[in-house]
Amino acid sequence: MNDGLVILDPTAERDEATGRPLADALPAGTGARIALLDIRKPRGDVFLDEIERLLRERGHEVQRTAKPTFTKPAPADLRREIAEHCDAVIEALAD
């Protein structure tokens, strides 16, 4: 056995968060402003149309948004717009 070995950290040395903080739950009832984010995968719109119908039936306000392409993260401006105008966001993830 060796006397112990020093190696250099190959990572970006970011501190691991122990968990993501959860936002407060939306209050029960109607009137929440909910963003539906279409990530631009085929048929994601079909899924979101149905979610929109159900949300509106329950008296919520719905804002439809979309990423320019599913291959890239949502642009910062889009994320900011959703955060400013909506209480929650639902993403349609897959095909």
Place this chain on the structure above:
Amino acid sequence: MEVIALVKHDCETCATLAPALEAAAIAGAPVRMVSQSNEAETRAFAERVGLTTVPELDEGLALSERLDPEAVPAVVLLDGDEEQDRVEGLHRARLEALFAAAGATLPRDGLPEIKPGCASITQEPEVAARLAAKRARAAGRIRARELDLGALEDPFEALHQRGLSDGLPVVPPTPERVVALLEHTSRDPQDLVGVVPPYGGQATVEKVAINAVMAGCAGPELPLVLAAVEAACREAFALHGLIATTHPAGPVVIVSGPYADEAGMNARGNALGQGNRANGTIGRALQLVARNVGGGRPGVEDRAAHGQPGKVGAAFAERLEDSPFDGLAQDRGVPADETGITLVAAEAPRLLLDQLAREPEGLCASLATALESIAHPKQRLAWDGLVVLGPEHGRIFREAGWNRARVRDRLFALTTSPARDIVRGAGGSPEGVEERFVTDPDMPVAKFAAPDRILLAYAGGDAGLFSMVYGSWAAGEIGSAPQSVSVEPWR
């Protein structure tokens, strides 16, 4: 004035000179005998050569490093910090002069006139590497956090356990190895190469070098790895999506230019396979950077449904000496006299065989069948194709005088199909273009968005009427655009 005499225990010239040095000290000469060896070795040395006191030790080799002798005994005359004279090895007349300058006398009884010394311990590769690493840390060239592996830990197992490997053993990135690798670039280790998705880790030259050591790079591959990381971190390459996708694609590094040879890369037989260190480690280093600096781990951030073997790492060189074309990187903007890399987000390659091909038109028809099948024959415009022509296929284009543009244009034309063949349901398969977009069933629909979305490279062994065809990940503006960058800024 002070005389420092560096000695080591296993040097016979030191053994010859040491008693005279001690006698001089006893007679009042301002001489300090300092041993490069450890305490036990030094004690044994003193006993063997008959010294009355054990020489002091050069702790951490600090004095040896400062005086930096090639050989011992090294007798140095210092006035304060300033060196006035030095004798390495035993040269009686010069030593007498040095002692005289210090106002002292060296007893000459039994000393030979001349006897060559032995290599200073600081010249031993292992010690030199340790000292270089220490200097790099002190100068701020190396800033990465040090991780201590315990004496009872197997370093290879420890690196697996800490989640730092791709599943194969990695070379432990000791400071010595990393500092030695950094000799292969002129860049400052703290220069930023790119910000690596998905978590935005900063890939400095140092961090890339650490991962390159782990991947098994020998040294000259480093500039190629740095160029590949630069290319991967460009926004248009969309590495975030490439890591996160369910698709099997991964980055493929294609090196075009003379530096490929200098780095020991293989452009010939089995270029896309195993057995060549540079080919094997360059792609792997890039993937380790994505994992360790970017934070993209298979099964966590990397959602690939299957993946493919090239995701361990994929790199090969172009065989430019008899290529029908210029280099791929040079075609895409890297200056003709520079070595460039092209990074493509691609799936595993597959064989296209045409052993009867003798003229370019027929060979294009065969290649088109493989290009058509990328992702699905009815998938259109969303994919790039990469063809690695083998030499026996490439020769057909070369001898017929077909250049890259002509081959590309012909392949583009041959991969264009009438709308009726690519509509959903055609041929019994559900995939395809929605019927509402098809106004004219005879309308030609191209496979690729443009002829230059068919990338042509040239590599492989002398025999075999084969080419290899890769499909890309989602391509172009909606996905990943291939990136070509020069290696020169990273050398």
